[in-house]
Amino acid sequence: MSDLNVMTPAEIAATKAAVMDQVPGPEIQGQSPLHHADLETLAKQGPKAGGVHLREHKLLGHLTLRCNPDNADQLAAVERVLGVGLPLQPLTSVEKGDYSIRWMSPDEWLILVPGLEAFEVESKFRDEMGGHYSLVNSSGGSTVLELSGDNVVELLKKCIPVDLHAAQFPVGKVVSTVFSKSTAIVRRTGEKRFELIIRRSFADYIWLWLQDASREFGLVIEA
Structure with missing residues (x-):
């Protein structure tokens, strides 16, 4: 089962249901949830040194997969589509090239792919997955922020109620947690580098929060 629209133009014209065009033409320009912040200009005009670095990885494809982790055929199908198997251990993640997968619950995973490949990946799942x-x-509902730098752990200690010691939060671990008065999916991608997946509706709030919380360390915007 998928939300992929496979109706023909004639079928779309004949139906009375509202059908979303998931593959719009080039005249439709997507905007990140932080488009208004103009991070590219801030990166050019802002400071070049600081204890925290922020970069947005915008307009990625976000796909939520739910399937049976005990179904060997489905696990094999996922690996054929993505080139990497699902992480089956709680709070873990895997990545290969531009694809990454986060364990969200015993039967749920969040897959990130390059934005222009999302439709193709959906189509491959439809061809390969059974059951x-x-x-x-x-x-369109989320964006990805990368936080790094010498003071990134100290910054995150202000934001999330999670033990960030490397012994408890190693590289590759992922958690869904409270982030100030919002929420975020947090993944450690390096000793001093983390990835946040934040909802569009809270993106401006978290952007403002991060600016304030990083004031004592110095915030460097990267484009």
């Missing part, structure tokens, strides 16, 4: 499963494209 009962769900694949939902929620790309």
Whole structure:
């Protein structure tokens, strides 16, 4: 099962249902949830040194997959589509090239792919996956922030109620947690580098929060 629209133009014209065009023409320009912040200009005009560095990885494809982790055929299908198997251990993640997968619950994973490849990946899942499963494209609802630097752990200690010691939060670990008065999916991608997946509706709040919380360390915007 997928939200992928496979109706023909004639079928779309004949139906009375509202059908979303998931593959719009080039005249439709997507905007990140932080488009208004103009991070590219801030990166050019802002400071070049500081204890925290922030970069947005915008307009990625976000796909939520739910399937049976005990179904060997489905696990094999995922590996054929993505080139890497699902992480089955709680709070873990895997990545290969531009694809990354986060364990969200015993039967749920969040897959990130390059934005222009999301439709192709959905199509491949439809061709390869059998049995009962769900694949939902929620790309427009979130964005990804990368935080790094010598003071990134100190910054995050202000934001999330999670033990960030490397012994408890190693590289590759992922958690869904409270982030100030919002929420975020946090993944450690390096000793001093983390990735936040934040919802569009809270993006401006978290952007303002990070500016304030990093004031004592110095915030460097990267484009």
